[in-house]
Amino acid sequence: MSKSPIDRDAILNMSRSLAKNAPAKAAPKRASRPKVDPGKTDFSTLELYQQIKVQRDMAELLQTRDPYFILHEKRAGATTVVDGKELINFASYDYLGLNGLDEVHEAAKEAIDAFGTSVSGSRPTSGERPFHRKLEQQLCELYESEASLVFVSGHATNVSTIGELLGSQDLVLFDAYSHNSVTTGCKLSGATRRSFKHNNFDDLERIIAETRDKHDRVMIVVEGLYSMDGDTPDLARLVDIKERYGAWLMVDEAHSLGILGATGRGLFEQQGVDPKKVDIWMGTMSKTMSGCGGYICGVQPLIEVLKFFASGFMYSVGLSAPLCVAGSKSLEIMKREPWRVEKLQSNGQYFLKNAQAVGLNTGLSEGFCVVPVIVGDSLRAVKLSNNLLDRGIYAFPITYPAVPMNEARLRFFITSEHSEEQLQTAIDVTAEELRKLEEANFSLAGSISSLHESK
Ligand code: PMP
Secondary structure: OOOOOOOHHHHHHHHHHHHHOOOOOOOOOOOOOOOOOHHHHOHHHOHHHHHHHHHHHHHHHOOOOOOOOOOOOOOOOOEEEEOOEEEEEOOOOOOOOHHHOHHHHHHHHHHHHHHOOOOOOOHHHHOOOHHHHHHHHHHHHHHOOOEEEEEOOHHHHHHHHHHHHOOOOOEEEEEOOOOHHHHHHHHHHOOEEEEEOOOOHHHHHHHHHHHHHHOOOEEEEEEOOOOOOOOOOOHHHHHHHHHHOOOEEEEEOOOOOOOOOOOOOOHHHHHOOOHHHOOEEEEEOOOOOOOOOEEEEEOHHHHHHHHHHOHHHHOOOOOOHHHHHHHHHHHHHHHHOOHHHHHHHHHHHHHHHHHHHOOOOOOOOOOOOEEEEEEEOHHHHHHHHHHHHHOOEEOEEEOOOOOOOOOEEEEEEOOOOOOHHHHHHHHHHHHHHHHHHHHOOOOHHHHHHHHHHOO
């Protein structure tokens, strides 16, 4: 590795600004005691709590069951067990079925025997372990990047990376369908935030052309495959825009690693784009990598900055041995067994084509690991999910405000473990149950007006 020359002026400037910013001693102050309403310490008076209660009461009144926090009694893969009953499961991100493999479990157990279940402190202070370095080396090979860094949470990876790299003089442009971890990071950064219409790069270019010269740094953030809609962005077009306008491009590969490209390397492999053209590759370890955590890959200075300034890395514990080793093993198997990626892709295509053939609205899905079935209003989506559960199929409803008001949906996550028979059963039962709800004109507006009539 070549050493960069020492910049003496930069060091002098930094020491001057450190001296200037040294805190002045403040005189101690005595606090007077304000009068506080005693109800202000009662959590049940929080407006957020009232919101949850209203939703629960409403669900009860409209005779739907709460779809949240369902208890799964075994490893949830292509099938699961709820209330002692086996279901076909479409709510697992274990896209390549690796979370169920003995080989992954054995590697994680051996790692626990050698290193325990926790590394107890942050890597800068409590030190690294060989498994951290091995996984980061594998990620560098995957994205052909100079360096990489693993965090303990995918969500924290986005929040800390975006939040720390940008500041008030900067601009961040993100797709309107971005995940909460992206939008939270954007807010935290203090940068000017602009969302562009989903996958609409004319809109992105219009905004960047109007605003580029008002800002110092500019970052564009997209996802490799969108988790609500199952569609992908045009990477070559994004690279062209970011190069012409002098911006950084960040791609979140949470739902595209292991899914896109012949060997599962993700969006760049699928679209034949040089991975080095993307400034920041981000991904999560909770899906294809059968663990928990997140990663960033890019050039050395980017990773150095994150190592020392990304709060979710610097001030958080290092990744534990079993999670890190499960991630390493999963990448190894993905590389060794490309048939898993092929099977997932053929399952996704099968589900998409056959769902469309029976008239289900699959929105923008391209038929990889995410296929939504859009049903209209939120209550209909929840009721459909309840009815499918009764018939042995688990698909989670996504309702307003997570998606637009009239686009509530069930999301089907497809894995390489599903059989075509399971996929077909889910399609047929969904179409049948949806037809029944449509014939009964079951919707939020309809249910509320019949409640008024029955009063
Ligand atoms: N990015 C995207 C696009 C996601 O869908 C998710 C969660 N599913 C995350 C980041 C956060 O990842 P994790 O759940 O592993 O923290």
